[in-house]
Amino acid sequence: MQVLLSSLSLDFDFETDYTGSYSTLCNVVDNGQLINTSRYVPNGGYYIVEYDVVLAFGLTELAAQYAWKENGVEKRCPAKITYDFQ
Known part of the structure; x- marks a missing residue:
């Protein structure tokens, strides 16, 4: 998941000013501790x-x-939070 950083002012028009207004601040990464819940359907499971x-x-x-x-x-x-400095 990306966390985005905005430099928008409070009075911006979302429909016209959205493009290019955000840059990636960081990424949030799963460290393998999330719990998977199994669901079963007639043709198999997921x-x-x-x-x-x-x-x-x-x-x-x-x-x-x-x-x-x-x-x-x-x-x-x-x-885990990762940063991609370029």
Whole structure:
């Protein structure tokens, strides 16, 4: 998942000013801890993952987590943030 950075002002017109207004700040990457839930259909099975990405903006750092519901209880695991400096 890409996290985008905008330099738009609060009074911009989305329909006309959208193109080129965002650049990639970072990417949020799964570290393999997300839970796959199996679903079965008559012709076979597949896996589905439903999750939210939680971004925590601190004074000096940006942190990311994945959050999902398991038996009605919210679970979280850390996510990796990668930067592509060019």
